[in-house]
Amino acid sequence: MDPPFQTKLSRRERQIMEAVYRLGEASVAAVQDELPDDPDYHAVRVAMAKLEDKGHLCHRREGRRYIYKPEIPREEAKRSALGHLVRTYFSGAPSEVLLTLLNMSAEDLSTDDIAELEAWIEQAKDEGTAHD
Incomplete structure (x- = not known):
């Protein structure tokens, strides 16, 4: 079985995904506002583009900005994360x-x-x- 998608992400990428799931869909600026450590806008934009390349986010254009949403449904992400937790820490x-x-x-x-x-x-x- 493939590892859950969360294990393939860096700390910052996980933070971004958590923010997008919380918001439902979001611009780079909205995600930037949700992240700790006040990251640079450009760094968040690059990370979100990378997450899109990895298949975790998709976007639509709204005027001059991109609005991102998770490619993986929240329920599937929860099941994957919980499955990983159960296998790793609770012997399955x-x-x-x-x-x-x-x-x-x-x-x-x-x-x-x-x-x-x-x-x-x-x-x-x-x-x-x-x-x-």
Whole structure:
């Protein structure tokens, strides 16, 4: 399996992608405003063009400026990143991820959150039984 797209990016490229995902679509100037360390406009423009060459962004022209958006849908990016995290840090076991998350935020879970988790678990059980 290919590594997730995030592992193929530099720190700055990941920051740019995070900004574009947050904004939905954005000009170079809008992304520049979102980045830490106050990067130079030209450096951001070059990095975004590089991300487009790598297939992570696409653009449309709006007047004199380019408006960029992610080429990879947000859901696919999330699944790829989470899959990489599960394989790398949790030995490929999603249950370990869930247990870690629950332990981290147990006191923050509302009754509704717990009910939703229980419903998901029941649905997963039913789907698992259907495949047996």
